[in-house]
Amino acid sequence: MLIVKIGGSVITNKGKYRKIRENIIKRLAYEFYPNDSILIHGAGSFGHYLADIHHLNDGLKEENRLEYSKVSRDLQELNTKIIEYLIRNGKPAITLPLHSFHMVGEEFNYRRFVDYIQRGFIPVIYGDIVLDPKKGMSICSGDQIAFHLAKALRPERVIFVTDVDGIYDKNPKVYDDAILLETVSSKDNIQFDGIFPDVTGSMEGKMRAMRAIARLGIDVLVINGLVRGRLRRAMVGDYVKGTRVLP
Numbered sequence: 001m002l003i004v005k006i007g008g009s010v011i012t013n014k015g016k017y018r019k020i021r022e023n024i025i026k027r028l029a030y031e032f033y034p035n036d037s038i039l040i041h042g043a044g045s046f047g048h049y050l051a052d053i054h055h056l057n058d059g060l061k062e063e064n065r066l067e068y069s070k071v072s073r074d075l076q077e078l079n080t081k082i083i084e085y086l087i088r089n090g091k092p093a094i095t096l097p098l099h100s101f102h103m104v105g106e107e108f109n110y111r112r113f114v115d116y117i118q119r120g121f122i123p124v125i126y127g128d129i130v131l132d133p134k135k136g137m138s139i140c141s142g143d144q145i146a147f148h149l150a151k152a153l154r155p156e157r158v159i160f161v162t163d164v165d166g167i168y169d170k171n172p173k174v175y176d177d178a179i180l181l182e183t184v185s186s187k188d189n190i191q192f193d194g195i196f197p198d199v200t201g202s203m204e205g206k207m208r209a210m211r212a213i214a215r216l217g218i219d220v221l222v223i224n225g226l227v228r229g230r231l232r233r234a235m236v237g238d239y240v241k242g243t244r245v246l247p
């Protein structure tokens with residue numbers, strides 16, 4: 001089994017509210033190779049934009065309740081586009097929205113994912129608003145979902161698809177001389193800084209989730225989804241440019 005997380009940075013333009021990258025979604029839906037795989041996708045500008053302005057990760061307040069509702073609507077819209085293209089490619093995807101079954105702190109209900117996989121479906125889930133016993137509501141990133149699912153289901157490999165070639169020693173979008181790292185481990189000193197709002201910690205948050213997965217003894221790979229063919233190659237197990245995350 002594979003778990004693939006496609007970042008919001010790939011399928012949306014993170015700098016513009018609700019800006020979808022339809023051609024990329026179309027291509028990735030084609031490249032997706034469904035051998036017992038689960039697809040997780042990020043929110044990009046369908047989530048982080050409003051979540052950032054209204055501090056949705058800080059918790060539910062009287063004045064931001066409607067904003068959770070709007071974010072949930074926007075995410076569902078992005079998700080529908082992705083499902084649409086998977087279906088057009090003959091891939092039987094079904095969404096299990098996190099907010100409908102999960103509360104922070106509870107054991108992750110992964111059994112439903114297995115039930116769908118056993119029936120030949122591709123379960124899809126996305127970074128989402130979530131019930132929170134302390135804060136009322138909060139946000140759970142696709143990267144965190146990848147960790148929870150990996151812990152429960154022990155896939156062969158978890159592939160993180162993002163908008164850069166892998167992990168660099170520093171942000172490649174800020175520094176021209178950033179160096180791509182073929183492998184990273186906890187010993188490596190990596191610099192992170194973002195340009196776009198990402199309420200779940202951007203590459204640094206992703207790194208935490210990836211290291212936690214690597215510590216379970218599961219193969220973790222970061223690849224660039226903007227380059228044609230890389231997702232397919234990574235899914236079939238061929239060599240592909242990227243970064244392997246070690247414990």
Ligand SMILES: Nc1ncnc2c1ncn2[C@@H]1O[C@H](COP(=O)(O)OP(=O)(O)O)[C@@H](O)[C@H]1O
Nearest residue numbers: 007008009162167168170171173192193202203
């Ligand atoms: N050391 C680093 N190596 C790679 N990318 C980095 C690094 N530091 C910051 N970044 C930024 O992290 C971004 C990817 O994180 P994010 O926007 O959260 O992606 P996703 O939407 O896939 O979760 C890249 O576009 C890059 O600009």
Ligand SMILES: [Mg+2]
Nearest residue numbers: 042198202203
């Ligand atoms: Mg992110």
